[in-house]
Amino acid sequence: MIRHLLSAADLDAETATLILDTAAEMAALAGREVKKLPTLRGRTVVNLFYEDSTRTRISFEAAAKRLSADVINFSAKGSSVSKGESLKDTALTLQAMGADAVVIRHPASGAPHRLSSWVDGSVVNAGDGTHEHPTQALLDAYTMRARLGRLDGLNVAIVGDVLHSRVARSNVLLLSTLGANVTLVGPPTLIPVDIAAALSKTTRVSYDLDSVLPDADVVMMLRVQTERMQDSYFPSAREYARRYGLDVPRMRKLPEHAIVMHPGPMNRGMEIAPEVADSPRSTIVEQVANGVSARMAVLYLLLGGKA
Amino acid sequence: MTSYLIRGARILGGEPADLLIRDGRIAEPGGAADETIDGTGLVALPGLVDLHTHLREPGREDAETVETGSRAAALGGYTAVCAMANTSPVADTAGVVEQVWRLGREAGLVDVQPIGAVTVGLAGERLAELGAMATSAATVRIFSDDGQCVADPRLMRRALEYVKAFDGVIAQHAEEPRLTEGAQMHEGEVSTRLGLTGWPAVAEEAIIARDVLLAEHVGSRLHVCHVSTAGSVEVLRHAKARGVRVTAEVTPHHLLLTDELAASYDPVYKVNPPLRTAADVQALREALVEGVIDIVATDHAPHAVEDKECEWAYARPGMLGLETALPIVLSVLGERWELIADRMSRTPARIAGLDGHGGSLAVGDPANVTLVDPAARRQVDAAELASRSRNTPYAGMTLPGRIVATFLRGEATVLDGKAVK
Amino acid sequence: MAYSQAAHPPSTALPDVPASEKVILSAADIQRVVDRIAHQILEKTSGATGTVLLGIPTRGVPLARRLAARIHAFEGIDVPVGALDITLYRDDLRLQATRAIGKTELPGGGIDGRRVILVDDVLYSGRTVRAALDALNDVGRPSSVQLAVLVDRGHRQLPIRADYVGKNIPTALAEKVRVRLAECDGGTDEVKLLGRTA
Ligand SMILES: [Zn+2]
Numbered sequence: 037m038i039r040h041l042l043s044a045a046d047l048d049a050e051t052a053t054l055i056l057d058t059a060a061e062m063a064a065l066a067g068r069e070v071k072k073l074p075t076l077r078g079r080t081v082v083n084l085f086y087e088d089s090t091r092t093r094i095s096f097e098a099a100a101k102r103l104s105a106d107v108i109n110f111s112a113k114g115s116s117v118s119k120g121e122s123l124k125d126t127a128l129t130l131q132a133m134g135a136d137a138v139v140i141r142h143p144a145s146g147a148p149h150r151l152s153s154w155v156d157g158s159v160v161n162a163g164d165g166t167h168e169h170p171t172q173a174l175l176d177a178y179t180m181r182a183r184l185g186r187l188d189g190l191n192v193a194i195v196g197d198v199l200h201s202r203v204a205r206s207n208v209l210l211l212s213t214l215g216a217n218v219t220l221v222g223p224p225t226l227i228p229v230d231i232a233a234a235l236s237k238t239t240r241v242s243y244d245l246d247s248v249l250p251d252a253d254v255v256m257m258l259r260v261q262t263e264r265m266q267d268s269y270f271p272s273a274r275e276y277a278r279r280y281g282l283d284v285p286r287m288r289k290l291p292e293h294a295i296v297m298h299p300g301p302m303n304r305g306m307e308i309a310p311e312v313a314d315s316p317r318s319t320i321v322e323q324v325a326n327g328v329s330a331r332m333a334v335l336y337l338l339l340g341g342k343a
Numbered sequence: 344m345t346s347y348l349i350r351g352a353r354i355l356g357g358e359p360a361d362l363l364i365r366d367g368r369i370a371e372p373g374g375a376a377d378e379t380i381d382g383t384g385l386v387a388l389p390g391l392v393d394l395h396t397h398l399r400e401p402g403r404e405d406a407e408t409v410e411t412g413s414r415a416a417a418l419g420g421y422t423a424v425c426a427m428a429n430t431s432p433v434a435d436t437a438g439v440v441e442q443v444w445r446l447g448r449e450a451g452l453v454d455v456q457p458i459g460a461v462t463v464g465l466a467g468e469r470l471a472e473l474g475a476m477a478t479s480a481a482t483v484r485i486f487s488d489d490g491q492c493v494a495d496p497r498l499m500r501r502a503l504e505y506v507k508a509f510d511g512v513i514a515q516h517a518e519e520p521r522l523t524e525g526a527q528m529h530e531g532e533v534s535t536r537l538g539l540t541g542w543p544a545v546a547e548e549a550i551i552a553r554d555v556l557l558a559e560h561v562g563s564r565l566h567v568c569h570v571s572t573a574g575s576v577e578v579l580r581h582a583k584a585r586g587v588r589v590t591a592e593v594t595p596h597h598l599l600l601t602d603e604l605a606a607s608y609d610p611v612y613k614v615n616p617p618l619r620t621a622a623d624v625q626a627l628r629e630a631l632v633e634g635v636i637d638i639v640a641t642d643h644a645p646h647a648v649e650d651k652e653c654e655w656a657y658a659r660p661g662m663l664g665l666e667t668a669l670p671i672v673l674s675v676l677g678e679r680w681e682l683i684a685d686r687m688s689r690t691p692a693r694i695a696g697l698d699g700h701g702g703s704l705a706v707g708d709p710a711n712v713t714l715v716d717p718a719a720r721r722q723v724d725a726a727e728l729a730s731r732s733r734n735t736p737y738a739g740m741t742l743p744g745r746i747v748a749t750f751l752r753g754e755a756t757v758l759d760g761k762a763v764k
Numbered sequence: 765m766a767y768s769q770a771a772h773p774p775s776t777a778l779p780d781v782p783a784s785e786k787v788i789l790s791a792a793d794i795q796r797v798v799d800r801i802a803h804q805i806l807e808k809t810s811g812a813t814g815t816v817l818l819g820i821p822t823r824g825v826p827l828a829r830r831l832a833a834r835i836h837a838f839e840g841i842d843v844p845v846g847a848l849d850i851t852l853y854r855d856d857l858r859l860q861a862t863r864a865i866g867k868t869e870l871p872g873g874g875i876d877g878r879r880v881i882l883v884d885d886v887l888y889s890g891r892t893v894r895a896a897l898d899a900l901n902d903v904g905r906p907s908s909v910q911l912a913v914l915v916d917r918g919h920r921q922l923p924i925r926a927d928y929v930g931k932n933i934p935t936a937l938a939e940k941v942r943v944r945l946a947e948c949d950g951g952t953d954e955v956k957l958l959g960r961t962a
Contacts, residue, residue, distance in 0.1 A: 146537065
């Protein structure tokens with residue numbers, strides 16, 4: 037029984053599949069009129085957000101509330117967190133409040149690991165620094181499976197700033213566990229040379245997006261921050277878009293069935309052209325809805341049994 | 344002054360013999376002594392000398408003071424430590440180095456030899472008054488901006504040249520700052536997996552390469568702090584073969600621990616330079632035996648609890664080292680006592696110019712002596728350490744070797760494994 | 765991941781002592797019992813008109829399918845069959861490791877205005893049925909709800925009774941009723957009473 041979800045590496049194939057299956061059931065329930073389940077009545081879920089991320093927070097909040105958990109939002113703004121209280125002191129406060137689960141978003145990699153050593157409840161990593169974002173990977177895998185019917189053997193290209201992307205790390209780990217073939221694409225400055233050794237031996241790396249597209253079942257475009265230009269990771273937004281942006285001509289190179297994903301928020305015109313983002317191949321809107329189902333499944337998995 | 348007769352100890356690991364300590368010196372055995380110590384099974388070494396200690400006073404007395412650090416040193420078998428300059432205020436004037444030196448004398452547990460800053464405020468912009476520190480009561484000979492690299496090549500060149508006037512040495516913290524902006528741990532597989540910004544080996548190697556060339560060019564002495572990579576070893580090997588006057592140190596933690604430990608995100612493993620790979624550890628061990636790396640220095644870096652019980656990225660780098668150094672070196676090198684004495688006492692004393700330390704326990708030498716029980720094994724308990732801080736990465740490990748006694752110029756600072764004062 | 769599939773409440777795990785085993789229903793018995801319930805349903809529901817069978821996973825689902833097949837065999841009537849998972853409605857989730865949730869599949873046409881017959885293998889405390897009623901409430905509004913079980917072992921904790929019972933089996937609390945059905949357990953059908961030897 038896993039107690040925390042800190043990394044996508046915490047999930048073996050069996051557990052990951054179980055979460056996706058559970059998420060599918062949750063999605064079916066969400067489609068019905070009655071959207072609230074009594075399952076986690078009396079349990080307290082704390083959303084501890086040290087970074088502004090309204091979408092992720094709302095997604096977790098909706099997931100917890102649909103399972104009837106009590107939700108406490110503890111955001112960094114306007115609380116003792118911003119007054120310089122240490123993570124450890126905050127953890128002790130949450131502990132005293134009897135939090136059954138803490139969903140944490142934090143700018144420092146590993147903060148959820150640290151938190152998990154200070155609280156008894158389950159810790160869910162909702163994005164830590166440039167490390168991981170495991171529930172994003174779950175909702176992405178869910179979306180791929182829902183659209184394409186399987187994950188095993190799927191060719192997934194993840195394109196962009198892999199170096200700084202927690203979404204990429206979690207996706208590589210989870211997708212590899214579930215049998216997909218992941219190719220990371222981007223400029224060499226943004227793809228760590230040892231990424232395959234670090235995450236999954238089956239991961240491939242390419243610096244040429246055009247050569248990857250014809251075989252891709254899924255293209256996942258990562259957000260590229262323009263600040264990276266100042267650090268000389270690439271020369272200009274224009275050159276980046278030209279080499280690694282997904283525009284309409286590139287989209288035409290994809291097989292008929294292939295889908296285009298983006299974890300959001302998008303830089304339209306940078307990594308993804310507006311026509312692509314709005315095309316029927318794009319799963320960007322579904323990803324948001326699937327996020328709630330995937331997070332319901334995770335909360336159920338962690339809190340639905342004996343503590 | 345109490346005299347001590349140590350019976351049957353193995354001096355530098357040799358055959359059992361008696362060692363008489365009288366009037367602050369090693370005396371001809373024979374005759375009575377005030378105290379007799381059974382030395383059976385013990386090894387006598389020259390008192391250890393640490394070239395790289397952070398005592399935190401003045402400025403962070405909550406983490407360590409000259410006195411608590413000196414006690415930790417004595418318990419670790421040290422009779423002399425060189426106190427790094429990155430205090431607050433920085434030890435960049437004769438006033439501050441004399442203050443540290445005086446505090447060390449008052450504590451009286453080890454000789455505290457202050458290191459002076461190379462640049463004013465460690466800012467890397469202009470030279471501190473190196474000459475004034477050299478001629479102060481503290482007679483500073485080692486200068487270092489440790490914690491910061493003297494990154495500006497022209498400034499480094501000037502510093503190397505300038506200290507020749509008083510036989511000084513520049514101890515460089517080799518870290519090209521532009522390559523380590525935001526760095527959190529060794530750049531490699533583990534950092535990629537953990538999403539922590541990497542500290543590439545080349546950032547150290549590039550500075551060492553530059554500095555050995557500068558030292559060669561101006562004919563000066565260079566000392567390289569805490570060498571941590573296999574590549575640095577190669578650069579040093581090359582420089583030494585060319586006859587460059589360069590010496591280098593390695594820390595106990597770089598001889599034992601690897602970057603895999605960061606996977607816990609526990610900042611007790613955060614240190615600068617960072618823990619490296621197993622291949623680096625192996626290369627450093629070999630270099631130490633071979634002499635490409637000259638000495639072991641602790642980089643003892645105490646930190647208050649709040650600076651370590653936090654997120655990895657927000658934690659300060661550094662580990663305690665004084666009380667565990669000899670056991671770790673013993674576990675790494677085995678009972679090669681001559682080698683240990685050379686790397687932990689004789690050579691560091693020579694680099695620092697500390698007369699009276701690093702001798703060979705010959706009759707007439709100042710009695711700076713450490714008695715070790717190599718057969719004892721001890722589990723490290725952070726709560727039992729004499730340091731004011733608790734940031735030891737070795738907590739829970741069982742290490743060989745126990746410091747039974749330490750003598751500073753004939754005066755016992757540690758007896759029966761306990762600090763005398 | 766330890767996932768428990770155990771369908772029943774306060775199931776105190778049997779201690780590791782030699783246990784007695786008694787077959788209560790053989791495969792042939794089970795067939796007869798299913799036939800009888802099918803007949804009773806036809807009788808009590810005037811030919812199963814407006815009726816839906818909803819099996820409670822795991823073993824309620826194949827039982828519901830068998831009942832539908834027998835009803836078809838006897839009268840040529842097709843009764844819609846579905847599955848109603850109740851895991852998320854249980855009141856005893858905290859008593860054991862997280863349970864995998866089962867599938868809920870409503871027959872085409874749904875359940876609104878229809879007579880729903882819930883089908884389960886064993887009726888015990890009644891808590892499963894209570895959860896099923898809650899779950900039912902969330903998926904539609906049947907005109908009436910009935911309950912069919914293969915075995916009623918007593919020890920009710922809630923005011924719930926079955927409309928169709930295959931066999932009443934008096935049991936002690938420490939005993940355990942184990943149902944095996946070919947569709948989910950392989951082998952042959954069987955209901956056993958497991959208990960401790962004196
Ligand atoms: Zn340093």
